Amino acid sequence: MQKLILFFSFVLIGSGALAQRDTAAFTKFNSFNNSVLNGGIKKAEAQKQFDMVLKRINLLEMLRAERIQPKLQWVFPLKGYKSGAIGGTHGNGYFDKGYRYLDGNKHGAHPAHDIFINDRNQDCIDDHTQKPVDVIAVDDGWVIACTNQWEPNSNMRGGKFIWIYHPATHIFTYYAHNNQIFVKPGGYVTQGQKIAEVGRTGYNAYKKRSPTHLHFSAFKLADGIPVPYNPYEQLKKAKTL
Numbered sequence: 482m483q484k485l486i487l488f489f490s491f492v493l494i495g496s497g498a499l500a501q502r503d504t505a506a507f508t509k510f511n512s513f514n515n516s517v518l519n520g521g522i523k524k525a526e527a528q529k530q531f532d533m534v535l536k537r538i539n540l541l542e543m544l545r546a547e548r549i550q551p552k553l554q555w556v557f558p559l560k561g562y563k564s565g566a567i568g569g570t571h572g573n574g575y576f577d578k579g580y581r582y583l584d585g586n587k588h589g590a591h592p593a594h595d596i597f598i599n600d601r602n603q604d605c606i607d608d609h610t611q612k613p614v615d616v617i618a619v620d621d622g623w624v625i626a627c628t629n630q631w632e633p634n635s636n637m638r639g640g641k642f643i644w645i646y647h648p649a650t651h652i653f654t655y656y657a658h659n660n661q662i663f664v665k666p667g668g669y670v671t672q673g674q675k676i677a678e679v680g681r682t683g684y685n686a687y688k689k690r691s692p693t694h695l696h697f698s699a700f701k702l703a704d705g706i707p708v709p710y711n712p713y714e715q716l717k718k719a720k721t722l
């Protein structure tokens with residue numbers, strides 16, 4: 482019995498210490514992601530950083546009482562909205578040719594779907610509900626990078642963005658142009674959890690010609706760095722909350 486208590490206190494103390502170290506790992510990764518956006522990062526360093534943060538997540542996963550189970554479907558990333566709100570025709574707003582994660586803020590292409598809200602006067606309040614629109618996590622996962630800072634004179638395209646890693650499926654999702662975000666690097670989110678509110682932050686999203694939208698991307702890991710894929714079918718099948 483004593484041994485058992487000793488074992489459990491070891492596990493508890495161990496996981497507490499690990500959680501602290503993990504905060505540091507996520508913070509480090511978050512600042513790495515910011516340096517990618519500012520340019521000048523080598524591929525080897527990117528691989529190392531992704532490797533580091535994914536190892537941490539695997540460790541945390543092992544310590545979790547409830548393992549993350551792969552979900553059959555996503556929830557749609559905007560509360561109250563469905564795939565009809567996706568820009569373009571049949572998802573043709575997505576094109577990833579020429580995109581490289583390592584190009585940071587100066588990347589080409591549009592490896593994403595823009596999902597538009599009802600906001601004619603561009604105040605980030607839904608014209609139908611008179612409330613902000615919640616951005617929600619499509620699946621369970623870990624927030625690996627985000628920023629809640631953006632000024633209108635900034636040339637950063639993503640504005641206030643969030644990166645989530647989904648360990649059950651080994652994919653990443655990216656949510657940009659938020660008005661404000663409610664998560665931190667190292668935070669765990671469950672499917673359908675509110676992570677942000679739709680906004681107009683980001684170099685182009687801030688301009689008057691841009692209707693208010695969420696810029697949503699999905700990535701797989703290839704050679705240690707995230708590579709975009711088209712999540713249109715997943716978005717079409719996603720459940721609206």
Ligand SMILES: [Zn+2]
Binds near residue numbers: 591593594695696697
């Ligand atoms: Zn976009």
